Amino acid sequence: MIGRLQAPASVRHGEAFEVRVLMQHTMETGFRRDLNGKAIPMNIIDKVTCRFAGIEVFSAELGSGIAANPYLAFFVTADASGELVVEWSDDRGERGRSSAKIEVR
Amino acid sequence: MRLAAAACAALAATVLAADPPRSSPLMAGVEFQSTDVRALQADAFANPGLLWVERGAALWSAARGERAIACAACHGDPTRSMRGVSARYPAYAASLGQVVDLERRINACVTENQRGAPLAMESQEMLALSALVARQSRDMPIAVEIDARSAETYERGRQIYFRRQGQLNLACTQCHDASWGKTLLAERISQGHPADWPAYRLEWQSIGSLGRRLRACYFGVRAEMPAYGSSDMVALELYLARRASGLVSDAPGVRR
Numbered sequence: 001m002i003g004r005l006q007a008p009a010s011v012r013h014g015e016a017f018e019v020r021v022l023m024q025h026t027m028e029t030g031f032r033r034d035l036n037g038k039a040i041p042m043n044i045i046d047k048v049t050c051r052f053a054g055i056e057v058f059s060a061e062l063g064s065g066i067a068a069n070p071y072l073a074f075f076v077t078a079d080a081s082g083e084l085v086v087e088w089s090d091d092r093g094e095r096g097r098s099s100a101k102i103e104v105r
Numbered sequence: 106m107r108l109a110a111a112a113c114a115a116l117a118a119t120v121l122a123a124d125p126p127r128s129s130p131l132m133a134g135v136e137f138q139s140t141d142v143r144a145l146q147a148d149a150f151a152n153p154g155l156l157w158v159e160r161g162a163a164l165w166s167a168a169r170g171e172r173a174i175a176c177a178a179c180h181g182d183p184t185r186s187m188r189g190v191s192a193r194y195p196a197y198a199a200s201l202g203q204v205v206d207l208e209r210r211i212n213a214c215v216t217e218n219q220r221g222a223p224l225a226m227e228s229q230e231m232l233a234l235s236a237l238v239a240r241q242s243r244d245m246p247i248a249v250e251i252d253a254r255s256a257e258t259y260e261r262g263r264q265i266y267f268r269r270q271g272q273l274n275l276a277c278t279q280c281h282d283a284s285w286g287k288t289l290l291a292e293r294i295s296q297g298h299p300a301d302w303p304a305y306r307l308e309w310q311s312i313g314s315l316g317r318r319l320r321a322c323y324f325g326v327r328a329e330m331p332a333y334g335s336s337d338m339v340a341l342e343l344y345l346a347r348r349a350s351g352l353v354s355d356a357p358g359v360r361r
Contacts, residue, residue, distance in 0.1 A: 002160050006150045024156040026310070068310035069153045 001025065001096035007076075007084050010103040016075045019050065019058070021086050023071075023096060029064040043091045045070060052102070053082030078104050125263070125348040128285060133300040133352050137286075137293040138361060146301070146359035154236060154305040154357025157229075157312045161237025164230060170221025176234075179218065187241040192354045195343040197254040204258040206342050207235050208314060209334050226333035232312050236303050239356035247300060247354055249346040258336075262344030265337060271328030277341075292361070298349035299342065301358030312357055315342055 006020040023045060030042025042064060050058040057076050076084070085099045135146055146152055166177045180186040194207045201213055211234050212223045224231040251259045266277045280289070281297030288294070302315035309317075316333045319341060323330040331337040 002156055002163075004150060004156065004159065020150055022151060022153065022156065024160070067307075069156060071151055071153070 001088070001090075001094055003086070003088070003096045003098045005084075005086050005098035005100050007100045007102055009101070010105055011078060013079065013104055014077055016077050017102075019074055019076055019084065019086075021048070021050075021072045021098070022069065023048075023088055024069055025090060027062075027064070027066055027068045027070065031064075041091075045088050045090045045096075048072065048086065048088040050074070050076070050084065050086045052076060052078060052084050053080065078102060080104055125344065126282065127348065128282060128296045131298070131349075131352060132285075132296050133298055133349075133355070134295045134360070135301060135355070135358055137295040138359070142307075142359050142361055146355070152305070152357065152359060154303070154312050154359065155240075157233045157236040157303070157305075158240045158357065160229070161233035161235075161240075164233055165237060170215065170219030172218075172220050174219055176214070183237060183241055187238045189242050189245050191235075191239040191356065192242040192245045192247050193249060195249070195255075195258075195339050195346060197252070203336075204255045204339055204343055206316070206334065206339050207238060208316070209339070211235060211238070227314060227317060232303055232314065235314065236312060236357050239303060239354070242354040243356065245354050246351050247346060247349050249343065249350060251343075251347060255343065258340045259343050259347060261337070262340035262342070265341045266344050271323065271326035273326040273328075275326045277322070297345060298352055299345050300349055300352040301355040303356060304358030304360050306360045308361065315345075318360075 001024060003021065003023040008017050011017045025045050026043070027045065028040055028043040030040070032040045034040055044064055044066070045062050048060045048062065049056055058074050060072060062070060081103045083099055083101050085097065087095065087097045089095045135143055149155075162183070164176070165183055166175050168175050191207055194210065195204050197203070198205045198210055198213065200217070201209070205213070208226060208231055211231065215221045216223050224234070269276045277297060280294050285294050285296045299315045302318065303312050304318070305312045314333070316338055319338060320330040
């Protein structure tokens with residue numbers, strides 16, 4: 001799954017910085033029917049987690065009320081340099097991953 | 106010889122005479138959108154259309170077709186080779202002997218050069234590739250040439266634009282020349298300039314081609330919708346692009 005991740009390449013010690021995530025997903029609600037009247041099964045990104053240097057710093061559970069191609073923005077602080085990893089998975093078990101290296105000055 | 110020259114002059118005169126009436130000031134479609142939507146389109150990270158551009162970049166370097174060559178094998182880096190291309194489309198394609206839009210031109214490359222199965226119009230792959238190519242003309246003015254080979258198509262597009270259609274019996278010009286800026290349901294009527302297509306429409310929750318947007322207009326006036334890539338659709342796209350000459354290209358756009 002295609003996703004985009006934006007985070008500053010370098011931050012100051014303890015400073016809050018913004019992380020932005022954009023994921024490509026249809027976020028199928030399960031309430032729609034196709035042209036033949038057959039129900040389209042629900043398929044949404046149900047879990048998004050963000051780890052920094054191996055420690056979980058943010059997670060979200062999205063519901064069927066979230067529009068397609070979800071966009072999330074949140075703030076994180078860092079004490080030491082490391083890799084920021086955002087992972088998500090949908091109801092069909094498909095996974096997406098995006099990462100960025102962040103240097104703490 | 107003199108006769109031919111006279112014919113050419115006459116043709117040039119008709120082309121010039123038929124140059125579209127233009128609204129003043131000339132405004133891009135996004136200028137009729139709310140500040141939120143405009144901010145989303147201008148955001149180089151959060152604009153959701155960029156997901157398709159990214160996907161297009163992956164497809165660009167993936168081998169395709171019987172000959173198993175990628176777009177990149179011939180065209181190299183799209184940021185250089187495709188710079189300004191979409192600002193010239195629709196355009197006459199000598200290999201196809203007709204005026205074609207960007208999607209049809211991409212498909213010609215897929216079927217003839219890569220020997221692959223044609224991409225379905227409005228498929229995710231086609232939208233990704235056309236969004237990638239259109240993105241490369243960002244900040245360049247739309248500059249569609251009308252010459253002897255495209256004059257006939259242009260003229261047909263002009264006629265479609267001014268022809269009343271559908272059960273509502275409306276012509277494009279009645280909204281987009283005579284009533285732009287007024288409110289229709291919850292929307293402001295734009296001048297109908299396709300400066301930033303394919304665009305992500307929040308209502309669609311997806312990116313879509315200009316053809317899809319035009320079909321929505323046809324649906325709105327309860328007229329029979331032209332097929333994607335049909336001669337009528339391309340003719341209208343050509344007329345609209347000429348009408349938008351000078352506006353800055355900014356694909357992928359965002360619409361409500």
